[in-house]
Amino acid sequence: MRIDIITVVPGILEGPFSHSILKRAEDKGLAKVRVHNLRDYGIGKQQSVDDYAFGGGAGMVMMIEPIASCIAGLKKERSYDEVIYMTPDGESFDQSMANALSLKENLIILCGHYKGVDERIREHFVTREISIGDYVLSGGELAAAVVTDAVIRLIPGVLNDETSALTDSFQDGLLAPPVYTRPADYQGWKVPEVLLSGHAANIEAWRFEQSVRRTQERRPALLAKRYKGDNTKNG
Incomplete structure (x- = not known):
């Protein structure tokens, strides 16, 4: 480009x-x-x-x-x-x-x-x-x-991890979920257990839930737009 x-x-x-x-x-x-x-x-x-x-x-x-x-x-x-x-x-x-x-x-x-x-x-x-x-x-x-x-930044090869851009806020109509890194416990502030579990399906489910919750709290119009099609289909 x-x-x-x-x-x-x-x-x-x-x-x-x-x-x-x-x-x-x-x-x-x-x-x-x-x-x-x-x-x-x-x-x-x-x-x-x-x-x-x-x-x-x-x-x-x-x-x-x-x-x-x-x-x-x-x-x-x-x-x-x-x-x-x-x-x-x-x-x-x-x-x-x-x-x-x-x-x-x-x-x-x-x-x-x-x-x-x-x-x-x-x-x-x-x-x-x-x-x-x-x-x-x-x-x-x-x-x-x-x-x-x-x-x-969206051009393939620009980011070291090409999947990073695909998980950005707004890519799927939702805000990105919370993210954490080491240490797992800082002065009693702990990382959610699910992220330490190694269970990929549970982690993805948690991230989706958090994305929906964060979008509802901060940008409810985005959530309404995302599900507008489904609501129309359901009458």
Whole structure:
């Protein structure tokens, strides 16, 4: 997989992609992330990438020309499955979307900034708009890093234990169960006996029960969504 990220502040993304799982994915040749400075495509001597909004109002708007030039340049080198725009009014990002995007080959992620991008970019270049939550950040860079991390970790071979991602929260519509490690007894706080039993079936049953309980307590809407189909079938 290759992900090209377009931004006006590339420095924000230096940290997330040079460490941990994302760095490991690139070292293994499983994923490649490239960050493109939009100012390299800016207008005039000042390399401008924003201008005042037609009709007035506070804030600047990212211009169409630099973005169009950057996307066009990337598309000359390869085809892309999606051109994603990170925006608070986009489709809510979740695990099922991460799963779907992890099956793609090439993605462009455009990071919004200022008051956003010229609407014509959204109309003619962007194929998908994504939000990581109902709040506003200073720019789309951190949101792009979140999406990139969530997607790349799902690529087979990225994680040392490939089954790890399959047992994450939300993969089966439930939150993950509690987990424990050594020591089995710390100051009288003991690990549940079932986890020490070695009985695989009982352990799996306990974990499922705990997942359901935790989801009911913390995210009941997820549980309702998971069992909606069964309730419909039962009338």
